[in-house]
Amino acid sequence: MDSTSTESGGITRRTVIQASMAAGLVTGLSATVGTTAYAADPAISAGIDATKKSAPILPYVYGAFIEHIGTLVYDSLWSEVLADRKFYLAVDTLSPNTRKWRPVGTAADVTMDTTDPYVGAQSPKIALSRSETRGIKQTGLGLAAKAYVGRVVIAGDPGTHVVATLSWGDGAGQSQSVPVTVKKGWATVPLRFRVGAATTTGSLEISGTGTGSFRVGAVSLMPGDNVKGFRKDTIDLLRGLGGFWRFPGGNFVSGHDWQNAIGDPDKRPTTFDPDRNQAQSNDVGTDEFLAMCDLLDTEPYPCVNTGFGSAREAALMVEYVNGAPDTPMGALRSANGHHKPYGVKYWAVGNEMFGFWQLGYMTPAHYMIKHNLFADAMRKVDPSIAIVAVGGFPASMTVHRLPFYIDPSSRQIVQPTKVKVEYGSLTDWNHRLLTSSAGKFEIISEHCYGTTQRFDLDQGKYINVSPAESMVDSCRRGANYIKSVRENWELYKPDFPALEQNQIKVSIDEWGFQNASGMKQLFGLAMMLHEMFRASDFITMAAYTMGVSWLSYNKTDSTYSGAGVLFKLYRDRFGVTPVELTGSSPQPAPNYPPGGDQPSVNAGSPTYPVDTMATLSADGRTLTVATVNATADAQDINLSFNGFNARPNGKLWRLTGTTLDATNKVGQAPQVTVAELAFDTRSNVLSAAPYSVEIRSYTKA
The missing domain is CATH 3.20.20.80 (Glycosidases)
Structure with a gap:
């Protein structure tokens, strides 16, 4: 039966099931599944014919x-820490909710040079003072406690003294400043920092004192361990x-x-x-x-x-x-x-x-x-x-x-x-x-x-x-x-x-x-x-x-998110050559007329309510059987094989979640996991665990 509405107390029944499952998983490969605990005569039977092959599943x-x-x-792949690093937006105090560069010192002392920008339509120009620090700053940086590398493209008048300061806090010892050499023409100056503690509110400031002005064409900041x-x-x-x-x-x-x-x-x-x-x-x-x-x-x-x-x-x-x-x-x-x-x-x-x-x-x-x-x-x-x-x-x-x-x-x-x-x-x-x-x-x-x-x-x-x-x-x-x-x-x-x-x-x-x-x-x-x-x-x-x-x-x-765990499971464990799977429990007839995303015959295998798929490895020596059981009950399938004799020791990888709402979030203990178990292939009963995705591996004798 498959309806969460039948579960008394919402998640209670499911939690009990999963807790009992987890108790059996902690022993790892020493655990055995698919033997005496299952019904002697499952309602679903399926046959796998390893001699009837389909086109390979390409990577x-x-x-x-x-x-x-x-x-x-x-945000996800590129390691650049800074936003708007080439100054598409003006450096000003407007748009307070926008992550961008802001003036350091008096806002009027930072103007956008459109006459000779380094790249694009404009570059910030900072008018300096001997007594007041002026420059540009970006806040809200996510930093880890490790080395960072970067560069600043800069030009300025003689007599300017510019530093780049990376901060990971407001206290003493929570920032590092490095001098930036300024020449009259545009030049790229490398930057190196060592962040002392992780933060999500870090900042990078490029500022100076002196006479005249300096311009910034582009800035970059990346973790030192970035890969290209x-x-x-x-x-x-x-x-x-x-x-x-x-x-x-x-x-x-x-x-x-x-x-x-x-x-x-x-x-x-x-x-x-x-x-x-x-x-x-x-x-x-x-x-x-x-x-x-x-x-x-x-x-x-x-x-x-x-x-x-x-x-x-x-x-x-x-x-x-x-x-x-x-x-x-x-x-x-x-x-x-x-x-x-x-x-x-x-x-x-x-x-x-x-x-x-x-x-x-x-x-x-x-x-x-x-x-x-x-x-x-x-x-x-x-x-x-x-x-x-x-x-x-x-x-x-x-x-x-x-x-x-x-x-x-x-x-x-x-x-x-x-x-x-x-x-x-x-x-x-x-x-x-x-x-x-x-x-x-x-x-x-x-x-x-x-x-x-x-x-x-x-x-x-x-x-x-x-x-x-x-x-x-x-x-x-x-x-x-x-x-x-x-x-x-x-x-x-x-x-x-x-x-x-x-x-x-x-x-x-x-x-x-x-x-x-x-x-x-x-x-x-x-x-x-x-x-x-x-x-x-x-x-x-x-x-x-x-x-x-x-x-x-x-x-x-x-x-890995839950989806990442799922894809990694199939990529690492599932075979490449689909083989024929027949069954006694076809998918039910559609409830709606065909058209659009509704086919004339429902998708899935003839092992309803479980969706089952069987494949061979590229060398034909391993048979894998994948099951998707989106029900609250264990589903037993009586399996028979043709063209494949397996060794008695099989492996099972079972993907489950702590609850139906389970997700994996960075910085938290994973809720969607895969457990590896052993099972006896001599049992002809495959029992798909409640609310699970499973892949079983059979090795040719």
Whole structure:
């Protein structure tokens, strides 16, 4: 039975269950599960046939997505401590709630020089006094008790005496000052500090005394243990977790000029992001992203701008990244510090260009022309690249609720008479893409954001579902979205033989499970993973949104979030080749008509209410069985195997939470954990623990 409403006293019953589970877990590998405690005749039976294999699950399915949404990249991945380090904003006393530079001394003595700025439109100029300290200061800095390094680009008149002071408190001995040599012309002066105690209210002041004035062009402050500018703590946690990283967008990319974010970071002007209406420092650009992927030992997946951008700009980017050093852009890359071509294979051409919210949005007919221009220009530079085209299956086009548009061919207003987008209709984006741009891409992108709400075809919007809906039904809704894409894919095959011939694949390069938290979110994510694994024949890439949400982090520290624990479990322990799993307990019939994110047949395995998936390792010597049990009761499954004889000693990894609301937060004891146990494979009963995600490993005899 699966309903939290049946649990007397709210969490009480669940807490008792989990406490008893924990008592059995503390002995670690000495514990044994799956033997005498289970019912002799489980209601669910399942068969695993290791001789019937599907296409391998590629590591790219464990990919990640990150984009410049405000300061997201800079807060989570980049180690820069300072905000507005190139003075996009004026140094003044206005906007008291904005984190920015403030004057030290009289505000009128700090002006913004627009005549000869170091970078961008302005640089602060400080008029000095012999008797009064004047300068600029930024507060609210998060600092750890360790070394920090930085630099200041500065110019000034003779007779100026400038110091940089980093403070981690107001008391004696809670700051460190270093002298800054000032020359008439712009010069970069290195800074080094040792912070004595952690704080979230630190400050950096650049001030001086003397005659004349000095100007500041750019300032930087990073932890001394930064790795090529990135946070060591988050890089260490993310290394090896994602199969690839998609960047820089997302909606951001459609207003982004990649050439603003290469070269000397101090000379890159801060620009305005028209999508998010926020300043963008451009410190993390193409080279930094590719360096990050190298640090993470993962594949880069850059996205080019087909919104406000041009095919020429995209081709230049391909040449910058992949061109030989003797090409114009390859020579620029070499001058910027990376002589060898990066050799990036996968390129996303645009982001969600079907959507009216996208900068540079145009009619589908016109966009197909634009895509083809981009593909031709990029392949002319490097024919070896794999192009991922903006896609939109009928499922997605339905839930996105797109308004009318004018079709250039017929000059008619196109607006579906029904909310549901039908296969082959004028609002079927992918049908038009496959018809108009055949041969101009290898992969179609798709974005699937599952949610606990459901899309109502009559109302044309997402609506809340009855609180009485079971946890399993609610968590399955994201997997249903993936299953809808599967059903849409099968509709295309008769009309487009390239799909049947495996010449075109799909990348779910944005996905997640929304309006859910705690264990409910993790169950939904695990079910979505399972459904993508079942579609390994055509879904070969996927990018979780956002990749940094695998972490819980603050300004100085980080740990795995619940989602991070889940993904690490599957990445480390689950196999790569799906094998056939049959069962006696099929998923129940849908409660709602098919369309949008509701398929005609519910997602999941025939082991309801458990979602079960089986795979082999690459060498075929290990069989892994994953279960998602989003119910309050242990669920017993009578397993049988064909084509695989296991050794008696198996291993089990069990993910659970302290409560259904369990989350992992930096600085606190983890509430979502994975316990490793042993079990006897000779028992044919698999008992999935209440509210758990489990992976069992069987080794071939």
